[in-house]
Amino acid sequence: MNLARALPILDWGRRYDRQTLVSDLVAALIVTIMLVPQSLAYALLAGLPAEVGLYASMAPLLAYALFGTSRTLAVGPVAVISLMTAAAAGSIAGQGTEAYREAALALALLSGLMLLAMGLLRLGFLANLLSHPVISGFITASGLLIALSQLRHILGVPGGGDTVPQMLAALWPHLPSTNPATLAVGLGSILFLAWARRKLKPTLVRLGLGAQPADLLSRTGPALAVVAATAAVPLFALESRGVATVGPIPAGFPPIGLPPVDVALWGKLLVPAFLIALVGFVESVSVAQTLAARRRQRIVPNQELIGLGAANIAAAATGGFPVTGGFARSVVNFDAGAQTPAAGAFTAVGILVAALFLAPALAMLPVATLAATIIVAVLSIIDLKAPARIWRYSRRDFAAMAATIAVTLFAGVEPGIIAGVVASLGLHLWQSATPHAAVVGRVPGTEHFRNVLRHEVITFPHLLTIRVDETLSYLNARWLEEFVLEQVAERPALKHVVLMCSAVNDIDASALESLEAINHRLGEAGILLHLSEVKGPVMDRLKHSHLLQELSGRVFLSQHDAFSTLAADPDGMAAPAPDPWGPRGLI
């Protein structure tokens, strides 16, 4: 049972049959056709030789098939992780150097080990640190950075940089020397890919194809573009006109062997590797959950960490670079009918076949076409409407998102993701420190109590009920003291203050001291402090303090009870009644 949880293959492998095999083989074939150009393109984006993209699409798929819990997730190089790899490796050495390649391998190894450790230690909740708006903002900003980084390949000019200003500054002086032939290939590829993405499926349907085959065939757009562009290079002598090509891709098996231990290098890559692990995990899990829900399957986040960890370690051991579950390819895998992770393993074999036999034929592939596939792919992940939607819903979430986008665009991917996490945490703490509280009264004819500012409610001059809408902690303990004493100062006839605790989910030691101080100060002014609607767990905890003994007033089970009792006691003479919670509160 436990073994089956650690190795999901033992579960689905036992029930594997001919029907499943056929489904998985068909899905694998279609994903392979889609993945070959994507692998080459994302290697280019990561600043690595084209064959590295193929290597990263073999062993990692096998490793995930063994350990992952999603039936349909397709792992491999993805755009955002490739960009993060380029930024991190670029901080170590220049693109094209051996040190750069080693940095990419080290990133895969480190992030793989981190994912594995997080999975074994059940630390999947760390992914919570990336809120939806931060992830959404980061993906959008990364998409813009990626599209911009590929522009130079479309124009056939030099370029570089990790941020928008750097990229523009590097590109600007070379704009006049744009290569017309490269631009033609690049723009042509973009137009074809954009057309294929939106119109190929309806066209195929009009030609009589069924909806699903048409849908799957339409995903081969990038492969068609690659074939056509590669054929065009010798046909129109494009190389002599300055069109850059991928060049010879070495055919064969990936190099096997873990990268050397290099403590100095690893130290520098710890933070980027952690961010790659975190972003990769969050992206992959959200894709896997979406697809699993459609077929009423379940994925296990902590086991996913192990699966992705194994995939990245496998990438490091076979000359690859960081990988994760990709959205587009997983959807294709799902739609093509993949039933088990075996489809991923078959895809790996398909990529190996491509690496062995197809690679040499791709030497003439124009770089501009690969850049076009990247640009068209990432433009679909840019969600420019999200900021406005988040703005309408929550200014705080918008602030975190805006910080993420701005810092990513103007300072790079690592500062961007860190800014998002820090902004989210800071704003969350700020909210805890400045809670909402309301003076409430009774809605006539009911037992409900509502904000006096929003509803027509019954109140008394000798009785003040304050509902605190926040867990009481050290972050707002001082605020609480000030708020209560301020409200009290405005009401000279006051005899009773009730703190309605229905929204108080915890009272920590600092807040307890503040409550004791409030009780003491109100007592000196001849005002009794009461509590109402204290929750069970909070009451249990208060029983371990002196507050209940020292409280000048009473603890009421319900606010209605408190209000009725105290409304009838305008002189503040109510003697403390026995604790209404009895021993039950301790259960």
Place this chain on the structure above:
Amino acid sequence: MNLARALPILDWGRRYDRQTLVSDLVAALIVTIMLVPQSLAYALLAGLPAEVGLYASMAPLLAYALFGTSRTLAVGPVAVISLMTAAAAGSIAGQGTEAYREAALALALLSGLMLLAMGLLRLGFLANLLSHPVISGFITASGLLIALSQLRHILGVPGGGDTVPQMLAALWPHLPSTNPATLAVGLGSILFLAWARRKLKPTLVRLGLGAQPADLLSRTGPALAVVAATAAVPLFALESRGVATVGPIPAGFPPIGLPPVDVALWGKLLVPAFLIALVGFVESVSVAQTLAARRRQRIVPNQELIGLGAANIAAAATGGFPVTGGFARSVVNFDAGAQTPAAGAFTAVGILVAALFLAPALAMLPVATLAATIIVAVLSIIDLKAPARIWRYSRRDFAAMAATIAVTLFAGVEPGIIAGVVASLGLHLWQSATPHAAVVGRVPGTEHFRNVLRHEVITFPHLLTIRVDETLSYLNARWLEEFVLEQVAERPALKHVVLMCSAVNDIDASALESLEAINHRLGEAGILLHLSEVKGPVMDRLKHSHLLQELSGRVFLSQHDAFSTLAADPDGMAAPAPDPWGPRGLI
């Protein structure tokens, strides 16, 4: 009006009369007698020449008298801040060097500027980052470090170090060469001071003195010890027996002039200066608030920042070191009848007189006696019962406190305070990420809903009510999805799920997406999702989302309403009713 707020002296200065003057002068005299030995002792603790302690007790008092809001706070060198100064300056240069002294001045200047900036920017809430248990643990651990650091002066041996292991390692090899005469003076001083602290007042009362004068006179214990020990040195030729003395203290005015701008030095001291500012502020404000409450006065925390900032800048400009409001001296000032900050100004004059005329006489003062005054003073701030009390109340607060104590003792004051802040924040976030939630039912014969595990309540198999006891945020959005779907999976007959939101104080964008996902998945399973007891501000926000339109069930104003309505609908056919909040929710 605004000027009076920035310069509180304009307020109390206008009403200053002869009676107040007499009160303030008496208080100043008593505080001066108490402060002279304390100033010398804390300079010793900070690793600075004795006269620096006197300098730090003049100008800072004048500056605070101008800008501070507490009528009775007495500022000057205090134990914990002196220890933090020694740790920070010791990381720059060795004690006794010019660089060490400059570092102490720079610390005063930087922490003064930071306090001032925090005051002007209204950043007093930053002090909230230090929770009560963390401060309490830090003070206790610092007290132990301070007592241990003074042991070498009692034994008359070399020593040093910033942590318990370092101090013990430095002390251990020299124990056999303990100086008997020094030990006699040190132990004698400790015994006398301990006696004076506990028995001098009752003795004086027995001798016929009134309770209050006896109390105030008993505070002069350290001064008596200093006088007696200084007299004993020539009397018993203690110097020839190896008893170390303070040595010549230069008489005269403090040196005036701001320390030089040294960017490299300031960069290294930024963090310690910030921690000194934060700890000093928290300590000082808590003393000031305690005393102000006794006389029903108010202090203004943000103005206190300005007052303490001015005091520290004044210390830096007059050859001193970091200062803050001290507990013991402020209590004495209060008890001696100080009415206004003028008492502090008079104390400054008193210390100046002492520096001019008394200092030369103190050359023979044994260092062991000063160490004894420090040890006896700090042993009273060590609260060894607090950890047990906090443990009983809250394991989480205890964990933060224990981390603070352990790291302070074994890694030093700066890591200790940082560990406390990080542990508190981490545990706070951990709590947000793993909230309490309860399945609730109706208490028979009432409109109250309670946890099914704690109370005998009414439930139905087709109706599940979940009360979430936490604000919904990105930290617990995933948890919410898993919790709800798990509960639903256990109940095959389920038709209605009600999320009771009385304790949900906010729903951020990430949690909103999770609610939408829950609504969607329940909908697919033919289960309606309802909300009840949604608070006004939360409802306002939800109106800016699509959740309310897409919600399969209804939003009920009260849980009672939801329960009664849905209990009567076992087939889950309830048609959505009009939004019960109407336009009022938007007010």
